[in-house]
Amino acid sequence: MQGYFWFVGKRLLQLFAVIFCGISATFLITHLSPIDPVEQVLGRLSARSNLSPEAIASTRAALTEMYGTGQPILNQYFNFWTRLLRGDLGPSLLAFPTPSMELVTRAMPWTLGLLVTSTVFTFVIGNLLGALAGYNPDNRFFKAFGLIAMGVQPIPYYIVAFILLIIFGFLFPVLPISGGFAMDVRPAMNWQFILSILQHSLLPALSLVLVGFGGWFLGMRALVSNVVNEDYVTYAGLAGVKKQTIVGGYVIRNALVPQLTALAMALGGVFSGTVITEQVFNYPGIGSLLIDGVNYGDYSLVLAVSTVSITAVALAIFIVDLLHPLLDPRVRAE
Amino acid sequence: MFSVFRDLIRYNIEFAIGLILVGAVVIFACLSYFAPVDPTLIYVAMPDQPPSGQYWFGTNSRGQDLFWQLSAAFRNSLIFGITVAVLSRIISITVGLLSGYVGGWVDRVLMFINDIFVAVPIFPILVLFYFVLRNNMDSFTLALIMACFGWPFDARLIRSVALGLKHREFTRHAVFAGMSTPKILLEEHLPYVMPIVFSTFMANMLWSIGLEVTLAVLGFTNLNNPTIGTVLYWAISHSAIVVGVWWWIVIPVVLIVMTFLGLFLLAVSMNEYIDPRSRLRRMGA
Numbered sequence: 351m352q353g354y355f356w357f358v359g360k361r362l363l364q365l366f367a368v369i370f371c372g373i374s375a376t377f378l379i380t381h382l383s384p385i386d387p388v389e390q391v392l393g394r395l396s397a398r399s400n401l402s403p404e405a406i407a408s409t410r411a412a413l414t415e416m417y418g419t420g421q422p423i424l425n426q427y428f429n430f431w432t433r434l435l436r437g438d439l440g441p442s443l444l445a446f447p448t449p450s451m452e453l454v455t456r457a458m459p460w461t462l463g464l465l466v467t468s469t470v471f472t473f474v475i476g477n478l479l480g481a482l483a484g485y486n487p488d489n490r491f492f493k494a495f496g497l498i499a500m501g502v503q504p505i506p507y508y509i510v511a512f513i514l515l516i517i518f519g520f521l522f523p524v525l526p527i528s529g530g531f532a533m534d535v536r537p538a539m540n541w542q543f544i545l546s547i548l549q550h551s552l553l554p555a556l557s558l559v560l561v562g563f564g565g566w567f568l569g570m571r572a573l574v575s576n577v578v579n580e581d582y583v584t585y586a587g588l589a590g591v592k593k594q595t596i597v598g599g600y601v602i603r604n605a606l607v608p609q610l611t612a613l614a615m616a617l618g619g620v621f622s623g624t625v626i627t628e629q630v631f632n633y634p635g636i637g638s639l640l641i642d643g644v645n646y647g648d649y650s651l652v653l654a655v656s657t658v659s660i661t662a663v664a665l666a667i668f669i670v671d672l673l674h675p676l677l678d679p680r681v682r683a684e
Numbered sequence: 685m686f687s688v689f690r691d692l693i694r695y696n697i698e699f700a701i702g703l704i705l706v707g708a709v710v711i712f713a714c715l716s717y718f719a720p721v722d723p724t725l726i727y728v729a730m731p732d733q734p735p736s737g738q739y740w741f742g743t744n745s746r747g748q749d750l751f752w753q754l755s756a757a758f759r760n761s762l763i764f765g766i767t768v769a770v771l772s773r774i775i776s777i778t779v780g781l782l783s784g785y786v787g788g789w790v791d792r793v794l795m796f797i798n799d800i801f802v803a804v805p806i807f808p809i810l811v812l813f814y815f816v817l818r819n820n821m822d823s824f825t826l827a828l829i830m831a832c833f834g835w836p837f838d839a840r841l842i843r844s845v846a847l848g849l850k851h852r853e854f855t856r857h858a859v860f861a862g863m864s865t866p867k868i869l870l871e872e873h874l875p876y877v878m879p880i881v882f883s884t885f886m887a888n889m890l891w892s893i894g895l896e897v898t899l900a901v902l903g904f905t906n907l908n909n910p911t912i913g914t915v916l917y918w919a920i921s922h923s924a925i926v927v928g929v930w931w932w933i934v935i936p937v938v939l940i941v942m943t944f945l946g947l948f949l950l951a952v953s954m955n956e957y958i959d960p961r962s963r964l965r966r967m968g969a
Contacts, residue, residue, distance in 0.1 A: 505940070505944055507898065664804075
């Protein structure tokens with residue numbers, strides 16, 4: 351048990367290091383760049399309206415105070431962290447004066463729901479089928495499946511999402527292709543609303559599953575086909591251990607350990623995939639927020655989305671890592 | 685080297701298919717050096733012409749000949765992918781070999797940094813870079829940024845090989861013969877990790893070109909520079925499918941799928957070749 355605590359402690363340290371470095375990087379990128387957020391906002395404001403020079407000057411002073419860009423960079427950095435720890439990243443310009451953190455927390459459930467369900471589903475199904483394919487290398491069905499997985503897997507997210515959009519949006523318009531729920535449904539906890547959410551999330555989730563599935567399938571198939579040839583599997587077979595026990599307890603369990611590590615490493619990529627999916631299907635999550643923020647030049651919103659997403663991905667990796675010792679007792683004993 | 689190549693083509697159908705696909709795309713991309721038109725100019729041909737004898741791939745709504753446009757786009761994207769792959773390979777070889785061979789606290793520090801880089805999601809950071817650099821972000825800057833994030837996974841792989849090499853006899857001989865550490869790493873150990881470097885090279889190109897496509901279709905790169913992503917961006921912003929200019933979408937998508945499938949097959953088959961067990965199984969020896 352002590353080994354497990356050491357393991358958790360080490361991972362916890364790493365978690366904080368990742369979050370600290372990631373967020374510091376976002377700060378440095380935004381604050382060391384030659385482009386001043388105040389001037390950007392002013393440019394946007396004065397492009398649309400006719401402001402007097404005095405008004406521009408006072409807006410500039412107000413914005414400089416709001417962003418705190420007049421101070422030395424170290425002060426800014428400390429201010430940034432103290433404010434961040436209170437969960438305050440300033441008002442969003444996109445929806446002034448709503449705090450940008452509030453916009454992020456509003457969008458978060460959509461992204462989380464889509465991401466968690468599709469990732470878990472992809473991981474479980476992909477690995478299960480991959481394991482069966484590796485265990486039965488001569489099965490025709492699995493061979494065909496492997497070919498399909500190989501063909502779909504390398505195609506970039508965007509293309510797959512776009513092809514789905516064309517198929518289900520233009521050729522066979524059966525599924526809704528845009529939004530989080532139907533326009534005429536009121537957000538409340540009733541069947542109609544939930545059904546509408548499910549219906550709208552089907553296509554985005556399908557694109558995520560299609561893209562992610564192949565990698566797990568192929569990886570697991572390769573791993574299992576190696577594990578099957580290990581001596582202990584042959585021995586268990588000769589000793590008359592039931593086939594289900596061999597597949598579930600010996601083969602899959604051992605092959606799953608590297609796959610779990612791969613899952614932790616893939617999460618960052620999965621997140622970037624969601625951003626695209628949300629953009630393509632106009633889903634009201636964090637990715638759409640990020641893109642809107644960039645397009646409107648909304649400084650604090652972009653900062654908020656990046657800090658939250660870096661923290662969330664790091665946390666998710668941490669959680670997956672904690673599952674590791676459950677599968678692999680060696681990690682516990684170390 | 686050549687016999688390895690011959691073996692791969694003969695015994696590994698995936699490698700052969702991948703080679704044909706990538707070869708076709710590379711030849712197509714190289715044609716752009718003989719292009720009669722400048723791909724950055726717009727309205728030089730009649731817009732919205734379907735594929736014909738004069739315009740093989742048709743023309744788009746911006747008045748560009750799609751054949752030359754796509755050829756330049758694929759050249760730029762491939763060069764971009766190769767740049768990222770070369771730069772990140774340099775980092776990953778250095779970190780991997782050093783960390784595996786030297787060991788001790790060097791290893792621990794390098795791997796700690798490595799793990800941080802693995803966990804930081806790159807997409808928000810790339811978007812952030814675009815956000816502050818805007819149109820100053822050219823494709824070399826983007827390649828440089830991506831290279832800084834594309835090495836950690838492969839560095840770990842190389843490290844694990846280097847760890848094994850460290851205790852082999854020839855390494856000891858080299859040490860006793862008075863070879864310096866950099867020399868051992870470059871002359872003795874590097875050849876052993878080269879197969880991994882090649883296979884991860886392809887995988888890295890897939891990753892970087894895919895990310896570039898992603899960024900470009902969202903409009904987050906320099907849109908005047910023709911790449912695979914920007915061609916799609918313009919097609920979508922002109923609603924090519926709705927308007928009925930299907931060739932503007934379909935032809936690039938087919939070519940993209942060819943490129944990605946080809947690179948993926950090359951990476952997978954090389955990976956398989958590295959592992960002697962699966963190589964023997966395939967050759968039936």
